Amino acid sequence: MLVDPLATPLVRQVALRTRITPNQITWGAFLLGLVSAGFFLLGDWRWLIAGALVYHLSFLLDCMDGKVARLTGQGSVFGAWLDFVFDRIRVMACALALAAGQYNRTGETRYIWLAAVVVFLDGLRYINSLEIFKTRHTMRKQIKSRIREARRAQDADSLAFMEDLLRDNPEADIEQDLGRAAAAAAEQSERSHPEAGPVHPETGLAHSGAEEPEEGAALPKKAQVVDLQQEFRRKFPAYLRLRSFLLRHRIRPHLISGIEFQMGVFIVGPLCDAVLPVALASGALLLVFELAIIYKLLLSTRDFARTLDSFDRPGVTVAA
Secondary structure, X not given: OOOHHHHHHHHHHHHHHOOOOHHHHHHHHHHHHHHHHHHHHXXXXXXXXXXXXXXXXXXXXXXXXXXXXXXXXXXXXXXXXXXXXXXXXXXXXXXXXXXXXXXXXXXXXXXXXXXXXXXXXXXXXHXXXXXXXHHXXXXXXXXXXXXXXXXXXXXXXXXXXXXXXXXXXXXXXXXHHHHHHHHHHHHHHHHHOHHHOOEOOOOOOEOOOOOOOOOOOOOOOOOOOOOOOHHHHHHOHHHHHHHHHHHHOOOOOOOOOHHHHHHHHHHHHHHHOOHHHHHHHHHHHHHHHHHHHHHHHHHHHHHHHHHHHHOOOOOHHHHO
């Protein structure tokens, strides 16, 4: 409500009417963040309001750089690094300036501790998100590897030599000839009567494409689905309904992330001249959601372990 409705029209105008690059927008967001830190350092409530407004503009540009990069195809690895590093420096500078300004204003040392807490929680949020991403990527990679191994094992099991088949079944060559003859007859009949549909190679009966395939018939290849959130969904079915409701209304299910945390600390708190209580409340909510994400990852790793164990059970190779 406070960022995207403003950022989206500006992104269109920047992408269509200017040559501003995403990295330039990142630099603009960073510099505005430093200006905001300078206002916070002054400490008075008027400068707190000015700092909050400038920080919101910085936040607006920070939201735009990635959108412009995706829209114009100018995204780069260096741009992503620049955005990440500048965000961390901006948060650190504003946290220290805000704490110093309030310390000079009130003389209370708790604001110094507040700066340390804000920097710690911001770092925890992004370190945790990166590590969770790496863990999920590793789990996906291992499952894909096991599936490839299972398919290779299935290919090896299905390998057979014709001389062995003929030795075990002397009529196999005759059956093969009969099968080829039936297939040729089916092809000729289909050309003569295309409306009847393809002819079954064994029975010689035509069937339409709308009929259900017989047992053992070749089916279209479908993607194999691996679900690593089964236990989480079983434990929290109400959350799934809430999540669907939020997504339908364009609200992120992760209600308190780094974005909302920064807005609480550097915009809402200064605007209300209630830096300490709003920052503590924002930090507590962020910590609760981070712990919830870690717990969800724990449940996902259990599903991951069960998925790997399932590959060792009979029949899984054939299914893969």
